[in-house]
Amino acid sequence: MNQKAHWEQVYTTRPADQVGWFKTHLQTSLNWIKNLELPKDSPIIDIGGGASTLVDDLVDAGYQALTILDISEKALSLAKLRLGDKADQANWISGDITTIDLPEHHFDVWHDRAVFHFLTEPDHQLQYQKNLMHALKPGGHLIIGTFSPEAPPKCSGLPVQRYEPEQLVNFLSNDFELKKHHKELHVTPGGVEQMYLYCHFARNV
Numbered sequence: 238m239n240q241k242a243h244w245e246q247v248y249t250t251r252p253a254d255q256v257g258w259f260k261t262h263l264q265t266s267l268n269w270i271k272n273l274e275l276p277k278d279s280p281i282i283d284i285g286g287g288a289s290t291l292v293d294d295l296v297d298a299g300y301q302a303l304t305i306l307d308i309s310e311k312a313l314s315l316a317k318l319r320l321g322d323k324a325d326q327a328n329w330i331s332g333d334i335t336t337i338d339l340p341e342h343h344f345d346v347w348h349d350r351a352v353f354h355f356l357t358e359p360d361h362q363l364q365y366q367k368n369l370m371h372a373l374k375p376g377g378h379l380i381i382g383t384f385s386p387e388a389p390p391k392c393s394g395l396p397v398q399r400y401e402p403e404q405l406v407n408f409l410s411n412d413f414e415l416k417k418h419h420k421e422l423h424v425t426p427g428g429v430e431q432m433y434l435y436c437h438f439a440r441n442v
C-alpha cells in the first residue's frame with residue numbers, strides 16, 4: 238500500500254479522536270506558535286495537519302493566513318467538516334510534502350507534528366528539506382515534533398525515524414538555529430506511551 242492509500246484508509250476507518258496521535262488540543266504547538274508573537278496575518282503552514290484541532294485553535298486565536306497541508310483528502314475533509322463556516326478561514330492543500338510545489342519564501346511558520354519522522358529514506362528527507370528551504374522565509378520558524386528514541390519504532394503501523402535534538406540540528410545544518418526543545422510524553426487513546434521531541438528552530442537570515 239502506498240503512503241497516500243495508507244493514510245486515506247486510516248482516516249476512513251478510524252474516528253479522528255481514536256487515532257494514536259490524537260490530542261484534544263496540541264497545546265505545546267499552540268503555545269510555541271503564540272509565543273512567537275507574530276502579526277496575526279503571518280502565513281503559517283501545518284504540514285500533515287491531518288484532522289488535528291490545531292487549526293481550530295489558531296483560527297480562534299485570530300490567525301488569518303493558515304494553510305493546512307495533508308496527503309489525505311479524507312483527513313482534511315474531516316477537519317473542514319468539524320470547523321464548519323470557520324473552514325473558509327484556512328487554506329487547504331492536499332498533497333505529499335516531499336513532492337508538492339509551495340510558494341517561495343512565503344511562510345513565517347512551518348509546523349510539523351509527527352510527519353517528518355515517517356520519512357525514513359534519505360531521499361525523502363532531502364526532498365522535505367528542499368521544500369522547507371523553498372517555502373519558509375529566511376528568519377522564519379520551524380516548530381517540529383517527532384518521536385524521540387524512547388518512543389516505539391512505529392507510528393500508525395509505519396516505521397519512523399526517532400530523533401534527539403542533535404540529529405535534527407545536524408540534518409538542518411547551518412541553515413537553522415535551535416532555539417528550544419523539550420520532550421513530552423503522549424499517551425495514545427489506547428494507552429500506549431510515546432515520547433515526543435519538540436524543537437523550535439529559527440531559520441538564519
Ligand SMILES: C[S@@+](CC[C@H](N)C(=O)[O-])C[C@H]1O[C@@H](n2cnc3c(N)ncnc32)[C@H](O)[C@@H]1O
Nearest residue numbers: 244258285286287289307308309333334350351
Ligand atoms: C501521525 S499523523 C499527525 C497529524 C497531526 N499533525 C497531529 O499531530 O495530530 C501524520 C499526518 O501526516 C500526514 N502525512 C503523512 N505523510 C505525509 C506526506 N508525505 N505529506 C503530507 N502529509 C503526510 C498523514 O495523513 C497524517 O495526517
